[in-house]
Amino acid sequence: MSDVISALQGRTAEGVVTIQEMGLCGMITLRGDLADPKIAAICRDLTGHDLPAKGHATTTGETGLAWMSPDEVLILVPYATSEVALSMAQEALKGSHFLAFDVSDARAMFQLTGKYVHEILAKLAPVDLDPxxxxxxxxxxxxxxQVAAAFWKVDQDSFRVVCFRSVADYTFNLLAASAKAGPVDHLNG
Amino acid sequence: MLTLYCPCCGEDVDETDLHAGGEAHLKRFGPGSSDEEFEGYLFMRENPKGVHFERWHHTYGCGKWFLAARCTQTLEVFGTYPAQTLEPPKDIRDKITKKRPGWTWGALS
Structure with a gap:
C-alpha cells in the first residue's frame, strides 16, 4: 500500500503565532441524534470525554470530541486507531439511524499557538473572538x-483549526500571512 | 451588514456565513392543484419594502435552515425562529407590530 501522508506533512510557520499543520490526525464524523445515550456512550468509549455542549469541543492531545452541529459530532482519535474506532462506532450504533465516516484523509488540522492567536483568527473570520x-x-x-473551517480554543494561547484537505495549502498560507502581518493589539491589549 | 442569530446552533452569524433561501412560509401546490395555485406557488413572491420573512441557510456553520423576520429597508432584524413552523411565532409578530404598526405581509398582519 502507498504511504499515507497528511496534506502538508507538518508544515510549520514560526512567528508571533506559530502555525503548524498537525500531520496525520484521526477524524470520524458521526451524525445522528446526539440525545441518544448510545451515541454519548460510544463517544465516551472512544475518547474518554463526555459529549461537549453546543458550540464546544473537549480535547486532550490527539483525542477529543467537537460539536459540529445539532446532529453531528467530530470524534478525534490517533490516526492509527481511526479504522478500529470507526468499526467500533458502527458496531455500537447498529440499529440506530446514524452515519459514521472516517474523514481523516479528507481534512487537514492546524495548531495555532501564540499570545495573539485570537487576533490572527479574528482577521480572517466573521466571529467575535474576544477572549x-x-x-x-x-x-x-x-x-x-474564502473557505469553510471549524476552530476551537484549546487553551488561553492556542487554537485548533480543521478545514477540508483540498484547501489546506490556502488555509495554511492565509493563517501564516495573518500571523506575519502581526497583531493589531485590539483583542489582547 | 446583517447579523442573524441561528436558532439551530445558537450563534450570531454574519450574512457571509449564510445563504439566502428566499421567501418563508410558502405553501406547496403540486399535482391536482389548479393552474393559478401552481403559478402562485412557483412564481408569485412578496417583494416588500419593509417587514419581510425569509429562509436562511447556515451554510458555513451547522448546515441547517432557519427563518428570519427582518426589515428590508433598514436591515433591522425582528427575530429568527426554527424552520419547522407554519407561520411566524406570536412574540415575533407582536414585536413587529410594536415597531411597525399596521404592517402586512401576504395574509399576515
Missing part, C-alpha cells in the same frame, strides 16, 4: 478567508 466571549473549549464553524 471574554470566546472562552477555552469554545468551538465555531465559520469561514477563514
Amino acid at each position: 471574554a466571549h470566546f472562552p477555552v473549549g469554545r468551538l465555531r464553524r465559520s469561514r477563514l478567508g
Whole structure:
C-alpha cells in the first residue's frame, strides 16, 4: 500500500503565532441524534470525554470530541486507531439511524499557538473572538478567508483549526500571512 | 451588514456565513392543484419594502435552515425562529407590530 501522508506533512510557520499543520490526525464524523445515550456512550468509549455542549469541543492531545452541529459530532482519535474506532462506532450504533465516516484523509488540522492567536483568527473570520466571549473549549464553524473551517480554543494561547484537505495549502498560507502581518493589539491589549 | 442569530446552533452569524433561501412560509401546490395555485406557488413572491420573512441557510456553520423576520429597508432584524413552523411565532409578530404598526405581509398582519 502507498504511504499515507497528511496534506502538508507538518508544515510549520514560526512567528508571533506559530502555525503548524498537525500531520496525520484521526477524524470520524458521526451524525445522528446526539440525545441518544448510545451515541454519548460510544463517544465516551472512544475518547474518554463526555459529549461537549453546543458550540464546544473537549480535547486532550490527539483525542477529543467537537460539536459540529445539532446532529453531528467530530470524534478525534490517533490516526492509527481511526479504522478500529470507526468499526467500533458502527458496531455500537447498529440499529440506530446514524452515519459514521472516517474523514481523516479528507481534512487537514492546524495548531495555532501564540499570545495573539485570537487576533490572527479574528482577521480572517466573521466571529467575535474576544477572549471574554470566546472562552477555552469554545468551538465555531465559520469561514477563514474564502473557505469553510471549524476552530476551537484549546487553551488561553492556542487554537485548533480543521478545514477540508483540498484547501489546506490556502488555509495554511492565509493563517501564516495573518500571523506575519502581526497583531493589531485590539483583542489582547 | 446583517447579523442573524441561528436558532439551530445558537450563534450570531454574519450574512457571509449564510445563504439566502428566499421567501418563508410558502405553501406547496403540486399535482391536482389548479393552474393559478401552481403559478402562485412557483412564481408569485412578496417583494416588500419593509417587514419581510425569509429562509436562511447556515451554510458555513451547522448546515441547517432557519427563518428570519427582518426589515428590508433598514436591515433591522425582528427575530429568527426554527424552520419547522407554519407561520411566524406570536412574540415575533407582536414585536413587529410594536415597531411597525399596521404592517402586512401576504395574509399576515
